[in-house]
Amino acid sequence: MAIIAGGTITVSQYVACMEKKDKYAHISSRISGASAKAGHMMRDQQFGTPDITEYTDAVIVGGGAAGLTAARHLHHSGFTNFRLLELEPHTGGNASSGSNQYSAYPLGAHYxxxxxxxxxxxxxxxxxxxxxxxxxxxxxxxxxxxxxCYDPExxxxxxxxxxxxxxxxxxxxxxxxxxxxxxxxxxxxxxxxxxxxxxxxxxxxxxxxxxxxxxxxxxxxxxxxxxxxxxxxxxxxxxxxxxxxxxxxxxxxxxxxxxxxxxxxxxxxxxxxxxxxxQLLTWPQGNGRLVQHLQQFSRDKTQTGCVVYKITPETKQVLVDYYDINTHQIKRLVAKACIMATPQFITQRLIPGGQYDHAFVYSPWLVANITLDQIPESSGYQLCWDNVIYQGKSLGYVNAQQQRLTQQLPAKQVITYYLPLDHLDPVASRKYAIALSPQHWVKLIADDLEAVHPGITELMHDIDITVWGHGMIRPHKGFITGDVRAAAQKSPFANVFYAHSDLSGISIFEEAFYHGNKAAGALTDYCG
The missing domain is CATH 1.10.405.10 (Guanine Nucleotide Dissociation Inhibitor, domain 1)
Incomplete structure (x- = not known):
């Protein structure tokens, strides 16, 4: 018998209890993702008068796929005097990627x-x-x-x-x-x-x-x-x-x-x-491969950690006010024109008289990159690039190392697990996701995969968790053809241009690429 507070239990019960308690203890984990705290600074805080004023020809606000595409277009047009401001510590948006000693892997879009x-x-x-x-x-x-994408897919x-x-x-x-x-x-x-x-x-x-x-x-x-x-x-x-x-x-x-x-x-x-x-084009780092190519055209013009909090269009210039998280300074960029490569829920909070319409609904997501000893064998068809569970809560997982160039198995394997947080309405799902600790996510993810791979929890070592509070625009009934999306296509200011996939109502790389090119083309025409 074992003595515990409030009574006694048998040795077998004690062992079972400890096994249950320690089932996930060996798995290290952390949560990353869009900087909600920094983003809320833009929404909630009052900033003073800028301490530093600088000048440039154009500013791109937002360094996701659309913003990086716009920068590439400007570069190829010979329009090189521009700056790109990004809230996060890196550019790429939901096409970003990460890596560990075993593999690169996607933090969002993967093909x-x-x-x-x-x-x-x-x-x-x-x-x-x-x-x-x-x-x-x-x-x-x-x-x-x-x-x-290599076979089997x-x-x-x-x-x-x-x-x-x-x-x-x-x-x-x-x-x-x-x-x-x-x-x-x-x-x-x-x-x-x-x-x-x-x-x-x-x-x-x-x-x-x-x-x-x-x-x-x-x-x-x-x-x-x-x-x-x-x-x-x-x-x-x-x-x-x-x-x-x-x-x-x-x-x-x-x-x-x-x-x-x-x-x-x-x-x-x-x-x-x-x-x-x-067939699909894909890489170990997912669409991070495309982002890495785009980044070269604005690398020396990009500032990360920038909380843009106000856009003031004037007759012949645009004032872009932002807080620099790295230097703790309030700054202003004065430019001839500006591209807002930001989703509408941000854009409309920054421009004068902007009114965010809640018809723009954004789906929250979780992406988890799991490092494990191996992916267990199971009955039926062999391991593929994309592995989906019928009637599962998640969308299953992608084998990040499917595209490796050597036949030799790596020391550890990395899989990317996708979970749309659609069990509640988007606002409630965001609050739910933010409130959960890494340990809670580890349990949820491991238990889900145990249904198809019994014993997989014991093989897990590390889970890199990315939570996207506003992962993608949601094309609900009436949105694609509705007046709200149509109205959002055109900026009310001659020297401010919009570029984001949410303007299409569908969040795929091709749409971000389209809007980035469109906005940059309009800006170069405007600036002559």
């Missing part, structure tokens, strides 16, 4: 689908970065083989075993098979469909999509409502579509509009000489 062949600016970027290596005689892009854990691919196959009825086939055939038709304006019904960037009412009216339904209208009732098909919406938008089919849900499938028209149209 880029084969681009549409008419998206020449994006193809040019990939060529510049050495990812696109040329074109075949038919004009199709040729991609670097090491940048294409995807698997799904369903009915106690892994299957190849993410569309459910194991144990499904003939009726479900028919529904899945019918849905995929319809998506293929819509991929080719054009509206009365001769634009593709669904395109990337979103701005190129058809304005035909036949397609725009899909935005007035949720994806779930549309599925019911179209007589898609299969549990497995609905789960798959819910997974897709949660993956790209941070919310499921009961929230996301049918237009956005269909766009996920019908907007992709990429082709390549050496890859299938459905």
């Amino acid at each position: 880029l689908p084969i681009p549409n062949t008419d998206n020449q600016p994006l193809l040019d970027l990939l060529a510049e970065a050495g990812i696109l290596t040329g074109y075949d005689p038919n004009g199709l892009p040729i991609y670097n083989e090491t940048d294409l 995807e698997r799904l854990y369903i009915r106690n075993r892994w299957q190849e691919g993410l569309v459910p196959q194991l144990g499904i009825s003939h009726q479900t098979q028919d529904e899945i086939r019918r849905f995929l055939e319809l998506m293929e038709q819509l991929r080719k469909a054009k509206g009365s304006d001769n634009r593709y019904a669904f395109d990337i960037p979103v701005a190129n999509s058809s304005n035909d009412a036949l397609y725009r009216e899909l935005d007035q339904l949720t994806m779930e409502e549309w599925l019911t209208q179209q007589h898609y009732h299969s549990e497995e098909l609905r789960w798959y579509l819910d997974y897709c919406c949660r993956d790209d938008y941070g919310a499921g089919i009961s929230t996301i509009s049918a237009w956005a849900g269909i766009h996920y499938f019908a907007s992709r028209k990429g082709k390549a000489a050496n890859a299938d149209s459905s």
Whole structure:
């Protein structure tokens, strides 16, 4: 017997208690992510008169994918007298990456689908970065083989075993098979469909999509409502579509509009000489690979740790006031023009008379990079790049080392675990996420993975947790075609330009890239 406060227990009970207590004690962990404290300084604090005034031709506020793209555009246009101000200690936004001694890994976005062949600016970027290596005689892009996702790509854990691919196959009825086939055939038709304006019904960037009412009216339904209208009732098909919406938008089919849900499938028209149209470009550091290329064009012009708290457009100049966290000084930049590469919930708080419209809803996310001895074997299909759990709370995990160039297994393995925080409304989910300690996240993550990999907790050593309070814009019903998004497209000031993926209503690299180029082009035209 063992004596404890308040009574006695058996030795076996004591051992069981200690094992339960210490189950996660060997796992080190920490939380990183967007600097909520610094961001709230902009929202809550009153700053005095700037102590230092400096001058430049242009200022870019925000160093995510859109801001870095804008900087690249300015650089290539010969417009070199600019500054880029970033709140975080580094640029990259939700396409940032990290690393440890075993692997680089993504802190957010982790892949880029084969681009549409008419998206020449994006193809040019990939060529510049050495990812696109040329074109075949038919004009199709040729991609670097090491940048294409290696086989095997995807698997799904369903009915106690892994299957190849993410569309459910194991144990499904003939009726479900028919529904899945019918849905995929319809998506293929819509991929080719054009509206009365001769634009593709669904395109990337979103701005190129058809304005035909036949397609725009899909935005007035949720994806779930549309599925019911179209007589898609299969549990497995609905789960798959819910997974897709949660993956790209941070919310499921009961929230996301049918237009956005269909766009996920019908907007992709990429082709390549050496890859299938459905193949992905990916790297150990995820889209950090693209960020690292973009950073070179503004590295000597970038200031991190800058809390921009006020933008004052005047007739011939813009005043950009900010607090420098590194020097504890209040500063002002005077420029001819400014690019706001910031989400609307920030932009509208900075400009005069700005009013943030809560129709712009942002999905919170958690990304966890887990270092472990090995990924346990399990029944069914082999380990893939993307590993998804049927009806799971999370989106599963990505094998960060899938793209390694050597066949030799690393000393430790790193997997990237994705969890959209959509169990509550976005505001409540953000508060929930911020309140949790690293130890709570460790337990949640380990317990989730134990369902498909019994014993995996014992193999874990370290978890690098990233919480994105405003991870991505959420295209809820009515948002894509609504007046609020339309109004946000244009700045009310002649010398202030907007650039962020939330202006598209869809948070993917291609949209950030589009808006960054658009804003930089408008700025150079304005400045002459």
